[in-house]
Amino acid sequence: MKFRTIIAAAATAVFATMAQAEEMKMSVTTSFANSGLAEVLLPEIEKDTGITVQLLVVGTGQALKLGAEGDVDAVLVHAKAAEEKWLAEGNGTHRREIMYNDFIFVGPSDDPAGAAKADKATGALQAIAAAQAPFVSRGDDSGTHKMELSLWKAAGIEPQGDWYRAVGQGMGAALNTASGMNAYIMSDRASWLKFANKGDLKLVFEGDPVLFNQYAFLPVNPAKHPHVKNDLANKLEAWLVSDRAKALIDGYMLNGEKLFTFNAKAE
Amino acid sequence: MNDILQGMARAARLVVTLDADLVEITALSLQVSLGAAVIASAIGLPLGAWLAINRFPARRVVIAVLNALMGLPPVVVGLIVYVLFSRSGPLGALGLLFTPTVMVIAQVIIITPIVASVSHQAIRELWADYHDLLISLKANRLQRIVTLLWDGRRALMTASLAGFGRGVGEVGAIMIVGGNIDHATRVLTTAIALETGKGAFDMALALGFVLIGLAISVNLALHFLSRTERGSRW
Amino acid sequence: MVSGMIVLEGVELRRGGRVIVGPVSLTLGAEGITMVMGPNGAGKTTLLRALHGLERLSSGQIRWAGNGNALRERQAFVFQTPVLMRRSALDSIAYPLRLRGVKRAEARERAAACAEQVGLRVNLKKEVSDLSGGEKQKMAMARALILEPALLFLDEPSANLDGRSTREIEEILNRIRAGGTRIVMSTHDIGQARRLADDVVFLHDGKLAEQGPSAAFFDAPQSSQAQAYLKGDIVL
Numbered sequence: 001m002k003f004r005t006i007i008a009a010a011a012t013a014v015f016a017t018m019a020q021a022e023e024m025k026m027s028v029t030t031s032f033a034n035s036g037l038a039e040v041l042l043p044e045i046e047k048d049t050g051i052t053v054q055l056l057v058v059g060t061g062q063a064l065k066l067g068a069e070g071d072v073d074a075v076l077v078h079a080k081a082a083e084e085k086w087l088a089e090g091n092g093t094h095r096r097e098i099m100y101n102d103f104i105f106v107g108p109s110d111d112p113a114g115a116a117k118a119d120k121a122t123g124a125l126q127a128i129a130a131a132q133a134p135f136v137s138r139g140d141d142s143g144t145h146k147m148e149l150s151l152w153k154a155a156g157i158e159p160q161g162d163w164y165r166a167v168g169q170g171m172g173a174a175l176n177t178a179s180g181m182n183a184y185i186m187s188d189r190a191s192w193l194k195f196a197n198k199g200d201l202k203l204v205f206e207g208d209p210v211l212f213n214q215y216a217f218l219p220v221n222p223a224k225h226p227h228v229k230n231d232l233a234n235k236l237e238a239w240l241v242s243d244r245a246k247a248l249i250d251g252y253m254l255n256g257e258k259l260f261t262f263n264a265k266a267e
Numbered sequence: 268m269n270d271i272l273q274g275m276a277r278a279a280r281l282v283v284t285l286d287a288d289l290v291e292i293t294a295l296s297l298q299v300s301l302g303a304a305v306i307a308s309a310i311g312l313p314l315g316a317w318l319a320i321n322r323f324p325a326r327r328v329v330i331a332v333l334n335a336l337m338g339l340p341p342v343v344v345g346l347i348v349y350v351l352f353s354r355s356g357p358l359g360a361l362g363l364l365f366t367p368t369v370m371v372i373a374q375v376i377i378i379t380p381i382v383a384s385v386s387h388q389a390i391r392e393l394w395a396d397y398h399d400l401l402i403s404l405k406a407n408r409l410q411r412i413v414t415l416l417w418d419g420r421r422a423l424m425t426a427s428l429a430g431f432g433r434g435v436g437e438v439g440a441i442m443i444v445g446g447n448i449d450h451a452t453r454v455l456t457t458a459i460a461l462e463t464g465k466g467a468f469d470m471a472l473a474l475g476f477v478l479i480g481l482a483i484s485v486n487l488a489l490h491f492l493s494r495t496e497r498g499s500r501w
Numbered sequence: 502m503v504s505g506m507i508v509l510e511g512v513e514l515r516r517g518g519r520v521i522v523g524p525v526s527l528t529l530g531a532e533g534i535t536m537v538m539g540p541n542g543a544g545k546t547t548l549l550r551a552l553h554g555l556e557r558l559s560s561g562q563i564r565w566a567g568n569g570n571a572l573r574e575r576q577a578f579v580f581q582t583p584v585l586m587r588r589s590a591l592d593s594i595a596y597p598l599r600l601r602g603v604k605r606a607e608a609r610e611r612a613a614a615c616a617e618q619v620g621l622r623v624n625l626k627k628e629v630s631d632l633s634g635g636e637k638q639k640m641a642m643a644r645a646l647i648l649e650p651a652l653l654f655l656d657e658p659s660a661n662l663d664g665r666s667t668r669e670i671e672e673i674l675n676r677i678r679a680g681g682t683r684i685v686m687s688t689h690d691i692g693q694a695r696r697l698a699d700d701v702v703f704l705h706d707g708k709l710a711e712q713g714p715s716a717a718f719f720d721a722p723q724s725s726q727a728q729a730y731l732k733g734d735i736v737l
């Protein structure tokens with residue numbers, strides 16, 4: 001009767017339950033997850049507050065949508081305009097700025113378009129467009145993609161043509177594509193530093209203040225979704241703006257570089 | 268080529284050291300996909316048998332639908348299940364989104380048509396052999412199905428394993444409904460997608476090799492157990 | 502005539518636009534062994550299957566009169582090609598009992614006894630697919646006998662058997678006939694037909710060519726087809 005034993009064993013596997021702690025769900029953007037900061041913060045949060053934060057790593061659009069539908073308890077993203085619209089629709093209680101990091105331009109190591117010589121981000125884009133050098137765009141409506149589009153607009157260029165490739169994927173996949181094509185791409189610094197498949201790519205442009213990228217924490221509105229764990233979200237927010245968080249965020253280094261700057265204001 | 272060798276070495280290292288994260292996501296992969304395969308078999312095997320031995324007007328339509336569902340992209344299934352189980356969806360009150368349970372549900376939808384279709388094929392052949400005998404012995408409908416399922420169990424196990432194989436290697440649906448949450452809903456395939464995204468191909472490949480090894484082990488284990496059950500060929 | 506009988510009235514079976522049997526009208530008595538004979542393709546198998554209820558009649562009807570109804574309830578059929586279940590010989594023979602709710606252990610015990618009766622003396626744990634042709638036929642025979650049918654159909658039951666096994670089967674048939682079981686069977690073995698038959702139904706090209714008591718049929722066949730068939734066999 002081995003056959004029945006197999007079925008019984010498999011059935012037990014299905015109904016095996018998972019340990020239940022005090023858990024909350026937070027949607028974050030790929031760029032934040034890729035930075036590796038989460039791996040430093042989450043264990044500390046759990047230690048200090050007893051909350052297990054489950055991260056849903058998605059694009060900015062989806063991160064906000066998950067909050068709007070009540071599928072997560074809080075959102076941590078970096079797209080101010082979209083966040084404010086989201087709040088205006090009654091999806092969250094408020095917006096709390098936590099920290100910022102920055103975007104950079106990456107391109108072929110010989111920099112055929114001469115983007116490195118530009119003194120502004122828009123100038124770098126103009127150089128790339130003028131050279132018709134291959135450029136990979138996320139094309140996925142993420143915060144990074146929106147930022148890229150606003151920069152093209154500021155540069156007075158409508159990016160289109162053979163050289164402009166919108167891949168419709170996350171940062172990692174887009175970087176893989178750029179590496180394969182030896183193309184220019186805009187990336188958040190963390191994703192780039194953590195990226196292991198650099199190929200012939202290198203950092204070509206950085207430092208323009210327009211490339212700064214503000215992260216904000218947004219608790220989901222319990223008036224709209226009564227089941228959300230607003231108390232846990234508030235506890236988490238209190239921790240995120242604390243001195244302890246400041247020390248961890250400002251002290252976080254990747255390959256010897258500082259990635260994030262804590263800028264939460266006391267209430 | 269270098270990536271592949273590195274991946275293999277890394278996979279070996281992870282397995283030998285019983286890396287805690289690896290064990291956790293492998294266990295979840297196994298739990299979700301075996302669970303889905305068991306449930307899909309409980310539905311799909313009798314359904315396949317039923318379709319093989321009964322003639323009713325809509326039979327052809329049902330078979331056509333089944334075959335069409337087999338080719339359904341998992342992402343689409345994932346999306347539908349996601350919308351259903353989202354807090355704002357019709358089943359949102361259950362609070363199952365981003366849990367292993369909903370991953371099982373999505374996979375059941377994906378693999379049941381495969382299990383049913385493969386078992387339908389197998390049972391149809393067996394039914395052609397057994398038809399006269401079962402009618403002659405006046406076996407009722409239930410007895411016919413039970414007999415065919417039992418005597419066809421080796422072929423049916425292949426059907427279930429085909430379902431398991433598709434489930435365990437599936438990433439589209441499980442990513443959407445599970446959310447790939449570390450220590451909660453991360454399985455081998457979603458971890459591979461994640462590592463690929465980071466450009467960490469050696470790690471992604473290592474996990475890929477573990478996945479292949481897992482699929483082979485499950486197949487071998489089941490076939491071995493079913494063979495020792497009765498010392499004859501299968 | 503004895504009470505209790507099977508009456509065929511204008512029975513006809515058409516398949517693929519062709520008449521394969523019929524129209525056949527005949528009456529089968531309540532006792533004895535009826536031998537259905539005729540050349541290959543004459544319609545013997547089809548007729549037996551129709552009687553057993555496995556074939557849909559295109560026209561005509563089969564009436565079960567008197568005791569016939571009792572026969573109808575308890576029939577068994579030994580097919581020309583044995584149906585091989587994916588089971589051991591023992592479990593194959595026990596299968597009809599299992600369908601009727603007999604517990605596994607008891608069913609197996611009775612199956613073993615039944616196998617012994619038909620002279621199936623092999624390791625019964627073997628899968629039926631591993632049996633020899635003759636052993637398969639005996640397995641099928643045992644499977645049909647295990648429910649002690651009142652009406653037994655056999656379609657060329659000894660086609661693959663050697664002389665000794667054929668004799669064994671014939672002994673069993675004679676024994677259960679003596680026990681009151683009604684037997685309707687087909688065979689190409691004229692010797693066997695002579696030894697067993699009480700009466701003969703001779704088919705040719707789907708039509709009833711001749712029907713009558715065994716002795717009369719073999720000594721003085723009336724139809725030219727039966728004469729030719731019997732002669733052809735003797736010449737061989």
Ligand SMILES: Nc1ncnc2c1ncn2[C@@H]1O[C@H](COP(=O)(O)OP(=O)(O)OP(=O)(O)O)[C@@H](O)[C@H]1O
Pocket residue numbers: 516517521539540541542543544545546547548581
């Ligand atoms: N389902 C069917 N469709 C079409 N033709 C059929 C079908 N079943 C039987 N036949 C034909 O009917 C005829 C009678 O077949 P049957 O099997 O009854 O012959 P038989 O007398 O048993 O022959 P044999 O001695 O070879 O066993 C054959 O010509 C056969 O080809």
Ligand SMILES: [Mg+2]
Pocket residue numbers: 545546547581656
């Ligand atoms: Mg025949």
